[in-house]
Amino acid sequence: MEAKQIYTEEKPEYNAKAIMFVLLLGSFIALFNETILNVAFPKLMTEMHITATTAQWLTTGYVLVVGILVPVTAFLIHTFTTKQLFLSAMIIFLIGTLCAVFSNTFTALLISRIIQALGTGMLIPIMMNSALVVTPPEKRGSIMGLCVCIITLGPALGPTVSGLLLQHFSWHSLFMLLIPILLICIIGGYIYLENISVITKPKIDYLSILLSTIGFAGIIYSVSSVGTSSLLSTAAIFVIGLIALIFFGKRQLSLKQPILEIRSFKHPVFAIGTLLIILMQMFNFSINVILPLLLQNGLNTSSFTSAMAILPPILLGCVLTPFVGKIYDKIGGNIIIPLGFAVACIFTFVLSHISPSTPISTITLIYCAIMIGISMSMSTSQTTALSELSGKNQADGVAIVNTAMQIAGALGSALFVGIMTAYQNIYLKNINDASASTNQVNAIYTGFNHSITIAALLIGIGFILSLILSKKNRARSNKN
Incomplete structure (x- = not known):
């Protein structure tokens, strides 16, 4: 039986700017919240008596729940109005945030994070779907670029802002910061949001x-x-x-x-492009988890110093992404995507050889070089992958890419923190005086170096795949 469509033939006029402002702000704060605890891990590990592997579940668990919810969002968009979905999501997010403010144990904080994730898992697909609906075709490139910038900037700024706050306040203040912004989103959503999707009431x-x-x-x-x-x-x-x-x-x-139209993977360019996004996002998300751990536990820096060390690369990436998009529009991705993977791979390998004597400024410069490569390859791989799909399948492609990015972030965080912890423990088991401060620092760097080496190898695989992608792109262009 075909689902009944409940919508009018006459296309309504939307206040596109107001709608997109509310959705972009809500999505930004949700993504910002993904990594807000990263630089607080050392404090949480001491206060709650937990390991780094356990602490990273405060981020991994959040992203995992979000990733699980993203495929369901297509069903929700066609079942409830945009305003109903957005307000429900933000209210649940607010409840989880309030619970986090009053959490004093790891279990309570993890449950609060899961509640937050239940509220925010649908926000990114709603934002991107709405952008395609309310924006005229000639301006979609700009608005989608802005969406990608929000997706990149949100989780990248989380550790920086939280590092600044932790200099003067407890980690509870990180969640207090979110409350007024969430209230603004709820009020703005109630006033400005309209339903902009086709409600078909599909069966889940x-x-x-x-x-x-x-x-x-x-x-x-x-x-x-x-x-x-x-x-x-x-x-x-x-x-x-x-x-x-x-x-x-x-x-x-x-x-x-x-729930998720996986037939899109029959298109080779889409399949390879999505795999490239996964490989790069695994590292892009994880570096902002393990680098603060290295700086604070290995070099005994403050949360403020570790936040400042990763701020320049984050800002550089934010500035470069729109610029790279314009270059992509002119020359395509056949050159820029492999070049981006090559740059990221080379400097990730360099990062894997740092030692306790390496200055923080050098680490920041290496990270800046890595971010140049990421900026050249991430959004361009996404655009190339989605351009392979027909108009009717692009919504499914967006859902797949968003799911892949969320799961890649969770998988990468778990993988690289797990490798870092494993090699750190191996190092300490093979020495006589494991409690000595020098040996503890060397163990942390050993774990970090092995973790980043694995990351460089994965990005190297991405470089090989990007060459295959370019070859298939050229073959497709010749046919057309």
Whole structure:
């Protein structure tokens, strides 16, 4: 039975600027909240008596829940009005934030983060879908560029702003900061938002949601447990997650209204482009987790210093992204994407060889060079991937890319923190005086160097794939 469409034929006029301002602000604060605790990890580890692997679940758990919710957003957009969805999301986000303000244990704080994620998981797809609807075709490039900038800038600024606050206040203040902004979003959404989607009341497949939850959660948890749990249990959980994702994929192919339209992966350019996004996002998200850990625990710097060390690369990336987009419009991605991966790979490898004697300024400069490569490859890979799809399939492509980015962030954080912790523990086991401060610092750097080396290898794989992508792009252009 076909779903009943409930909408008028006459296209209404929207206050596009007001709608997009509210949605962009709400999405920014949600993404900003993803990484707001990163530089607070050392303090939380001391105060709550937890390890770095445990602490990173405050970020990984948040991103994981968001990633699980993103595929469901397509169903929600066609079931509820835009205003209903946005206000519900922001109110749940506000409740989770209030709970975080009054949390004093790791369990309470993790539950608060999960509540926040339940509210914010739908915001990014709503923002991007709304941008395509309310913006005329000749201006979509600019508004989508702004959306990508928000997606990049939000999580990147989280550690910087929180580092500044932690100089003078407790970590509870990080969540107090969000409350007035959330209230502005709720009031603005109530006043300005209108329904801009086609409500069809589709049927949701609960088994798909269950399989995707088990699959993503199993893989992320198993990767995050590297070095802290037994190899057998970690492998078993990983296999369970992988099997669940395989069944999830098969079920999507059999459904008339799948939760996630994975047939888009039949297009080689889209499939490779999405894989490039995953590889780069894994590192892009994770570097802002493990670098503050290195600076504060390895060099004994303050949260303010670690925040200032990563601020220049973040601002550089924000400035470069629109500029790179203009270059992409003129010459395409055949050259700029491989070049971006090459630059990122080379300087990530350089970063993997730093030592306790390396000045913080040098680390910042290396990170700036890495960010140049990321800026050249991230948004351009996304644009190339989505351009392969027809108009009717682009909404599914957006959902897949958003899901991939969220899961990649969670997977990368779990993977690189897990590797860092594992090699740190191995180093301490193989020396006589593990409690000596010098050995503790050397252990942290050993873990960091191995983690970043793995990141460089993954980005190197991305470089090879980007060359294949360019070749397929040229073949497609010749056919056209």
